Amino acid sequence: MVEHASWEEVKRFKKFIEKNRNDLIVGVGGGRVLDVSKLAGGETGIPFLSVPTTLSNDGIYSPVAVISFEDGIKSVQTELPLGIVIDVEVIKSAPGIYLLAGVGDLIANMSALKDWELAESEGREKLERIAYLISRDAVESFVEFASNGYDVHSPIFIERLSDGLLASGISMAIAGTSRPASGSEHLISHALDKILEKPLPHGIQTGMATLFTECLRGEDISLLKKTMEKLGFPASPEEVGIKKETFLKAVELGPETRKGRFTILDITGRKEWEEAYKKAFE
Numbered sequence: 001m002v003e004h005a006s007w008e009e010v011k012r013f014k015k016f017i018e019k020n021r022n023d024l025i026v027g028v029g030g031g032r033v034l035d036v037s038k039l040a041g042g043e044t045g046i047p048f049l050s051v052p053t054t055l056s057n058d059g060i061y062s063p064v065a066v067i068s069f070e071d072g073i074k075s076v077q078t079e080l081p082l083g084i085v086i087d088v089e090v091i092k093s094a095p096g097i098y099l100l101a102g103v104g105d106l107i108a109n110m111s112a113l114k115d116w117e118l119a120e121s122e123g124r125e126k127l128e129r130i131a132y133l134i135s136r137d138a139v140e141s142f143v144e145f146a147s148n149g150y151d152v153h154s155p156i157f158i159e160r161l162s163d164g165l166l167a168s169g170i171s172m173a174i175a176g177t178s179r180p181a182s183g184s185e186h187l188i189s190h191a192l193d194k195i196l197e198k199p200l201p202h203g204i205q206t207g208m209a210t211l212f213t214e215c216l217r218g219e220d221i222s223l224l225k226k227t228m229e230k231l232g233f234p235a236s237p238e239e240v241g242i243k244k245e246t247f248l249k250a251v252e253l254g255p256e257t258r259k260g261r262f263t264i265l266d267i268t269g270r271k272e273w274e275e276a277y278k279k280a281f282e
């Protein structure tokens, strides 16, 4: 049993694996379990098989483990899982909010890719074209599919959502960075994690923040918003108990949560944020 997604837990499992000379690690559960077993595998050089019980984020098949250390939560780059088993019957019984969180973490790629392009055009980073295309295709084809509106518990929806999240994880593995799936919208979510007493599922926060950052870039989000609403995704931060001021505070603090990740938040300010909030949610 994994208690917390912490470095302490990773060390505990590492010891266990080394003592028992296991040759395969099978992680069965949600994000916390997968993150710990994934990193324990990476640290010991033992292959890891991912068996998610929900599809709440793209960590189900990515080379990144989100782990808390003494000095804060970090995204640690590690090995891509050896494979993944998705049991539709199991996923079907996950609460809808977690499947919507998976949607939110996938659509975040839309925003992340534009931040990556921005960082490249500013000469700060090199964009990895193949990873970029895989991530873009994952999110675009998913949004096109989902625009018809689906019950998030239907097998076809679960299949398409897993496909998208898997491709997202693969794009991160190819890029060697979380860039194709994590930009300004993730920075806002990280800040919300710090500010809110009870943060919402990661993907709900990143999905919401994507609507905001897309408006900040002047994109037309009407179709995206309609699609998300059809699925049951919350329409605004206020709807899930986050006040406008709290959200804008997270926008301001976002860049602090991951220094060096150049995004749209670095070239905009309070006035633009207010306008984008209005466009996205009011």
Ligand SMILES: [Zn+2]
Pocket: 057, 058, 105, 108, 181, 182, 186, 202, 206
């Ligand atoms: Zn994410």
